[in-house]
Amino acid sequence: MQVKTFIGPSTQSVLAQVKAELGPSAIILSSRDFQKDGQRQYEVTAGIDRPITSGGNNSNNLNGESPPQGWDEWFRDWTKVKEHLYALMQPSIQWERLSSRQRTALEYLQREEVDDAVIMELYHRLSSVPGSSPFEALSEIVPIRPWSAESWPERIQGITGPFGAGKTTSALRMALLLRKTDPSIRIGFINADCERANSRLVLKHWAELSEFGYFEASDPESMEKVIEQNEDKDYLFIDFPGISNPKETLTMQLSALGLSSMEFVVHLALPPHYATLQNQAFLSKYQSQHLSSIVWTKLDEAATYGSIVNVAMATGLPISALSYGIGLSDTLSSAYESVLWKLVFKHQLPGQV
Known part of the structure; x- marks a missing residue:
């Protein structure tokens, strides 16, 4: 697993760095905010399951390359570790930073079997913008391109x-x-x-x-x-x-x-x-x-x-x-x-x- 720490002036900007460098499959391992030179800074430590290729980041992680030898066994082991990590991280979510509407939405998505990694991502997005709509946060990570001749002109x-x-x-x-x-x-x-x-x-x-x-x-x-x-x-x-x-x-x-x-x-x-x-x-x-x-x-x-x-x-x-x-x-x-x-x-x- 590759792990890297990102720092920026806002949670949103830091998460943008994470996504740009590690891709949308990156896992948020920890986050904190602190004061530096009188200004508030945000720090996020993130990791990615699959090694990043030298060709740079692919936005959807589906570039057709074969995984390295032994990947399947390593991935199963890491998945178990990741589940335990998220189990430990869940109690540390500061639900009071969310509005009633935001919290209700996240709790519902948990019951709908949305992965913990996605819940954590949504939590960081919502808590960084007080009062923001859960649907807006979801729309940022769930892209839509409706089926129609206009949207899909490819023959x-x-x-x-x-x-x-x-x-x-x-x-x-x-x-x-x-x-x-x-x-x-x-x-x-x-x-x-x-x-x-x-x-x-x-x-x-x-x-x-x-x-x-x-x-x-x-x-x-x-x-x-x-x-x-x-x-x-x-x-x-x-x-x-x-x-x-x-x-x-x-x-x-x-x-x-x-x-x-x-x-x-x-x-x-x-x-x-x-x-x-x-x-x-x-x-x-x-x-x-x-x-x-x-x-x-x-x-x-x-x-x-x-x-x-x-x-x-x-x-x-x-x-x-x-x-x-x-x-x-x-x-x-x-x-x-x-x-x-x-x-x-x-x-x-x-x-x-």
Whole structure:
């Protein structure tokens, strides 16, 4: 673990230093304020789990590089130590520095299984600006880029995710939402998940039923050919297969399909059911320079929504869409702050009154 102490004139400026140098995954180990030359100074000691690469800070820590040998075992051990550290730090939180509204919000997020590291980050942000809104603090660490043609103009849109995460259904819903906004839009689907018959049949059936073009490509040659043949499409969705090989990553998968140098974006479909360690494993596996957003799926099946905040803090990736319910019609919403916070704090699905 790399540990460094930062000093500045305000907590906010110090935390900005931490994020800039160590990234959003940095862990706040301690903080204090003191007087120096008659001026108040703030000191924060922070650490980062993964060694920083010589290439500098990556804003989302998902640059596609493989972890060093022995990382998995070291990370498990450090995670246990970190849990004990946060258990010791929690009683030292000066709740009286927060307003009633701020404290209620943090206590609620704890019940929603938001990680202690995120709670500590929010605490420092809120306590440094008395009376500030919890939603403003959350918005600073949970970026949003709503799904729409205006926000996502890239012609090629990939979707990936663990098996059973609902990525194929979400991709179809995303395409239908685009068409609902603009009925004249031309959309095609490329199935790169050709080995699983069930997924293949589902995508083919619904793509053709929705009058989307349907194509298959499982190697660089067929992928290049299909993309060239569909230059008339406004959008091409690529449905990537889930990754089952422990040594494989999304970066490797894209390279095997001849897509590494192409300009496109990939959305990661994730349900909020997974615990922190499982999410960390997924994020490591699906890291790529093309990964651009999180699509939260199966929201109607979840008991808590803390993972939404945890993953945003860990990756810096924006949330683009929220997927829920049965069927394809009106079961995906673009991510907006008002919709997201009603989901997290009220368990109110998009569209519910």
